[in-house]
Amino acid sequence: TGVGIDEALLAAAENLELFACAFAGTGHLPMDELDARGVTVTNAGGIHAPGIAEQAIGQMLTFARNLHEGVRRKQNREWRHFKARELTDSTVTVVGLGSIGRAVTQRLQGFDVDTIGVRYTPEKGGPTDEVIGFDEEPFHDALARTDYLVVACPLTDLTRGLIDADAIATLPPHAVVVNTARGPILDTDAVVTALQTEGLRGVALDVTDPEPLPEDHVLWTLENALITPHTGGHTPKHWDRLADILADNYEALDSGGDLENVVLAP
């Protein structure tokens, strides 16, 4: 029956209490219909967070240690020193403190860095040293102090184009941007211009706009752009984690306990 649930199937499912979606996103589901029928919907949010966070930190360390220059020299069989930096004492700003943003912050614990978290509701606090909202003044103040910017928020009307030419101009030119979220949160043209003019040290893009990135796109040609084909969430533990959520929720349903990952609670 595929990944969704159509109306005929829904009408036939008279005793349906829970629809456990295997994705984080539920945009493909008839949420109003499910709501009207009193069906709870849970999602798979969070199961990709450890893998995505590891990838983001691997990409930051690649730029910190210039490991991509190491790859280039290896291909030339060239044993010759090059300059590297340190992540130590950097300021890492994490946009979005959901499961991915929290997983990134957790993994930065031992690195002696300062962290700034950006979230819709800064009054909730968070695991970062500072937590701010999306208002332009605090956000740009944070960008001006940022060495590594990790984008880990959902794509919404507010975040579409959030990292635009102005935001990039506010970042120090040695800053690195890592996008783990959705391509359109970055203004691709502004990113390309900054990469071409030393306006940014580098970007790591696991997601792009457009996506897939067309073969003739200039981003492929830039040495200071790391590109992976939306593989951040690929992990062999995906299905195990999904099964754990489902098994726990099945038990909770039976015992009347709290469900995990609820996105619709009629």
Place this chain on the structure above:
Amino acid sequence: TGVGIDEALLAAAENLELFACAFAGTGHLPMDELDARGVTVTNAGGIHAPGIAEQAIGQMLTFARNLHEGVRRKQNREWRHFKARELTDSTVTVVGLGSIGRAVTQRLQGFDVDTIGVRYTPEKGGPTDEVIGFDEEPFHDALARTDYLVVACPLTDLTRGLIDADAIATLPPHAVVVNTARGPILDTDAVVTALQTEGLRGVALDVTDPEPLPEDHVLWTLENALITPHTGGHTPKHWDRLADILADNYEALDSGGDLENVVLAP
């Protein structure tokens, strides 16, 4: 006068109390002479540890997330998914719990991994979940459970060739070896054979044997070998940290306090 101190200079330095060596190694100094004259020798041990540890973790994450495959596909302008793994739940064995081994362990804190430390004096304990010695039985027992092996010990008679064909055969075939220390701690021929026959998933070598790696060496050709030209310790903070040690020791000398980084205390 160069990096050492010759006998004529030493004879002329009648009031010399402290020789502050700018390297970790002091093998180039006339230690017996300095000892006889009551000169304390300090070294620069530890100043490279943060950079080397960041590089080691960046290399582990490269293998965990297959970021080197990402680089390959980017060069081909190929947007096509590939499999990745997770560092989460892995066992990381760190050989040597000096400043580098401790810095690696500290930075693994947030990654949900199990750590095993190997040191000469396991009874001293350490920051890893387990601490063992170099005796063959516990060492091979640890290797059999190791997903990532980080070599961070000095080169001594005991550690020369420590990671030989037997040790590599004991590691699981999916294991990755990261050498941050000195080339001859690994048996290069055994490493090459394992990389060629799926005996090891990969190696990251910041140091090699021979070093520099000759242009016609087979290691350059292997996709599962990451090679950097002994850049682990290169960091812009090198001189600041060195100056901090010297300034603190100068003060301590004056005030009669404890010196840092003492390698010879006559």
